[in-house]
Amino acid sequence: MPELPEVETVVRGLKKTVVDKQIKKIDVFHPKPLVNTNPVSFNRFLQNEVIRDIRRWGKYIIFEFKSQKHLVVHLRMTGKFIFLPDLTLGKSNQSNVRKHIRLHMQFKDKSYLLYQDIRIFGTFKTYATGEPLSEYHKIGPDPFSSQFTPEWLSEKLRNRHLAIKVLLLDQKIISGLGNIYVCEALHKAGINPFLPGYCLNKYQVALLISAIREILKQAIEYGGTTISDFSHIDEHSGQFQQWLKVYQKKGQLCTHCNHAIIVSEKQAQRSTFYCPTCQPADKQTVNA
């Protein structure tokens, strides 16, 4: 389940491998990811285009072409890019044929970029030259941007009665966080996930911002978190899962306080993992 660190890892991998490559053709095996086009038009739209740059915007991956056309991809739950220098690598073993490849780009130099997506939630959206990308104003600031200040976050949490856990998953408030890193950041900040947004004081908001940035920075350094589906474009796993303190640690001893057992509760139909001692409902106590 790619969140900001996983998407950043994918983008860095793509930058190293497919920038400057020219598309020979695109084969589409499932039309669903193409939200504003169809397989034939999609291929026609990008055929012979040269990739100029690839960047991340929240959890979106933006392909910029030399023609100033754009392709914006969201991996959602199970989307994955796989770069192959040679397609024969992808099916060299007959008993291990890749499943769920929804489309692939073939480049002029015979290399391939495969898009694999088990659940087909991922999206590809094309933008013609000069057309503004709607994603730019659809989501809030990146956690690392200078716009993401305590003042900004406080303003966004003002009058919000939803739990802070749920609010941090809202991409309009802050872009890039998903269930894993929200749980981890709240644990690092020592904030109870059920605390309503408007109840956080200035100190807690500042602490939360620091915690979010530290967690994400470290996760990027370790190449993201591989729980089930995520991998780098060379199919290597991320390594941050070994640093997780609460996510999917239900029943385990909290390694921060060495006292309480990590618990799991549902919030807005999603699992929240937290330590009742380090993140008490009594908001007075916070971790150092």
Place this chain on the structure above:
DNA sequence: CTTAACGCCTGAAGGC
């Protein structure tokens, strides 16, 4: 305006 629920999909895991 905010909040809550559901649909989209497939595969893994657990209960009986």
Place this chain on the structure above:
DNA sequence: TGCCTTCAGGCGTTAA
């Protein structure tokens, strides 16, 4: 063995 239910969770849509 095998069928059924639940869970995984990002995000758009719809309804209240």
